[in-house]
Amino acid sequence: MRIGITCYPTYGGSGIVATELGLELANRGHSVHFITYANPIRLDPGIKHIHYHEVEVSNYPLFQYPPYSLALASRMAEVAERYDLDLLHVHYAIPHSISALLARDMMAKRRRLPFVTTLHGTDITLVGADRSYFPITKFSIEQSNGVTAVSDYLRRQTMEVFGIENSIRVILNFVNCDMYQPDPQRRHEQTFAPGEKLLVHLSNFRPVKRVTDCVRILAQVRKHVAAHLLMVGDGPERGPAERLAWELGVARHVSFLGKQDHVERLIPLAHVLLLPSELESFGLAALEAMACGVPPVATRTGGLGELVTHGVDGFLEPVGDIEAHSAQVIQLLSEPALYRQVSGRARETALTRFCTSLIIPQYENYYREICAG
Numbered sequence: 001m002r003i004g005i006t007c008y009p010t011y012g013g014s015g016i017v018a019t020e021l022g023l024e025l026a027n028r029g030h031s032v033h034f035i036t037y038a039n040p041i042r043l044d045p046g047i048k049h050i051h052y053h054e055v056e057v058s059n060y061p062l063f064q065y066p067p068y069s070l071a072l073a074s075r076m077a078e079v080a081e082r083y084d085l086d087l088l089h090v091h092y093a094i095p096h097s098i099s100a101l102l103a104r105d106m107m108a109k110r111r112r113l114p115f116v117t118t119l120h121g122t123d124i125t126l127v128g129a130d131r132s133y134f135p136i137t138k139f140s141i142e143q144s145n146g147v148t149a150v151s152d153y154l155r156r157q158t159m160e161v162f163g164i165e166n167s168i169r170v171i172l173n174f175v176n177c178d179m180y181q182p183d184p185q186r187r188h189e190q191t192f193a194p195g196e197k198l199l200v201h202l203s204n205f206r207p208v209k210r211v212t213d214c215v216r217i218l219a220q221v222r223k224h225v226a227a228h229l230l231m232v233g234d235g236p237e238r239g240p241a242e243r244l245a246w247e248l249g250v251a252r253h254v255s256f257l258g259k260q261d262h263v264e265r266l267i268p269l270a271h272v273l274l275l276p277s278e279l280e281s282f283g284l285a286a287l288e289a290m291a292c293g294v295p296p297v298a299t300r301t302g303g304l305g306e307l308v309t310h311g312v313d314g315f316l317e318p319v320g321d322i323e324a325h326s327a328q329v330i331q332l333l334s335e336p337a338l339y340r341q342v343s344g345r346a347r348e349t350a351l352t353r354f355c356t357s358l359i360i361p362q363y364e365n366y367y368r369e370i371c372a373g
Contacts, residue, residue: 001367002031004079006072006100007091009040012204013284014120017150017173018091019043024176024360026050035079035088037068042261053079069095069102076103080113086371087145088115093123094133097140104145114145114370119168121150121281121302122208124158138162146370148363151303154281169366172306173282174359175291177351182293182343183268190269192255193228197333200270200294202263202285203277205235212237212244213276213322217297219248220326225333229254229274232266268292271339272329278319280304290314291350293343297328307354313346 003025007018019040022032026049033051034040043050055075057066076088076099088103090096100115107113117140124137141147141164148169149155155168192198199218203209211231218229231241231254238256245251260266267273273289275298280286283304286296290313298304300316308314315332317324332339 001025001087001364001371002033002083002085003367004033004035004076004085004088005091006035006076006088006096007040009036009038009043010204013173013282014092014118014123015040016042016284017120018089018118020174020176021089021360021363022050023047024174024356025363028360028364030364031083033079033083033085035072035076037072041259051083069099072096072099073102073106076100077106077113080107081110085113087367088113089118089367090115091118092120093117093137093140097144098136101140101143112373114373116146116148116366116370117141117144118171119147119149119154119158121154121279124154124161124281134162138164142166146366148366150282151306153303153306157281171362171366172354172359173284173287174354174356175287175350177291177355180264180267180288180291180350182347187269187271192230192269193226193253196226196228196253197272198228198230198270199272199274199329200230200232200267200289201274202232202267202288203235203275205233205237205241207237208278209235209237210276210278210320211235211241213320213325214274215241215244215248215250215254216322217274217276217326217329218253219250220322221329221333222250222253224330227253227329227333230266230270231256232258232260232263234258263288264292267294270294272297272332274325274329275299275304276319276325277301283307286314287350287354290346291354293347295332295339295342295346297325297332307349309349313342313349 007015019042037055057071088100097117201214245254273296280302296314299319310316315328
């Protein structure tokens with residue numbers, strides 16, 4: 001098939017999922033065309049069957065805000081016609097689904113160009129729920145030829161908040177279990193903090209991720225276990241987290257690594273993933289960690305319960321309960337037998353429920369359904 005994919009090419013879950021999906025589809029022989037304003041962060045150039053089409057937005061004095069959604073729609077229609085795309089797949093509802101709708105209508109007199117919208121979370125729970133965007137978000141979902149959500153939690157939220165009557169297909173997030181896997185030798189040889197246990201946090205450092213909670217957890221853990229924290233990513237909460245680390249006296253035990261293209265090389269070095277988010281519609285970072293045999297200690301919120309089974313392959317605690325999160329980390333790092341058990345089951349969960357070989361065919365089948373009308 002010939003598939004156009006549009007996403008935010010930044011360090012966030014929706015863009016990462018879209019990029020990984022495109023790569024997996026290309027590996028299966030599909031022709032994948034990324035249409036966006038910048039090269040997606042995890043998309044390496046020169047990959048067979050992968051094409052990138054940049055969206056350029058002109059800045060005229062008349063425009064106070066450059067009309068990206070219109071430029072995107074034009075580029076979508078142009079690429080679809082030139083490369084005879086079968087469908088468009090847009091990730092994150094606003095504005096991508098509206099642009100896809102315009103592109104579909106622009107092509108209507110020549111041929112059918114269906115589009116699929118994948119909902120990822122904040123496009124529904126935060127942006128879409130804003131009064132300014134509520135009507136257009138609802139309209140874009142209802143006008144999509146197909147709609148998917150990354151968790152059943154998100155599907156229910158979409159239907160409840162927007163009163164959507166369309167069928168929403170739940171296709172869970174996925175992980176490449178060959179790329180993300182345990183590496184005990186490299187973990188033993190890691191040089192970030194010789195002799196210390198490594199904790200890791202990955203996110204876009206937005207307020208919803210509660211990044212400073214990670215620093216507070218580390219401070220509590222270090223009262224019992226020698227530990228070091230890797231902070232992977234960047235965003236508005238990095239500064240507050242750095243200041244808090246100094247205030248709590250743990251600054252030299254925290255490494256802020258910024259945005260990283262190859263997190264599959266970093267995660268296996270860690271012993272525990274911290275994910276203290278206010279809300280996660282799925283929790284992709286937790287899945288990537290589990291595939292590497294790194295148990296997540298996360299919050300009992302959103303769709304995380306569809307991924308993590310508390311006490312089996314990770315732990316889920318209330319949002320903001322630093323003591324509870326810290327206690328689970330301390331227990332994992334202090335009891336080798338428990339750690340081996342939870343770590344092994346985390347990897348098993350990724351292998352048996354979320355590997356690309358299980359999830360990508362669901363997208364392929366859905367594409368065929370949509371193209372068949």
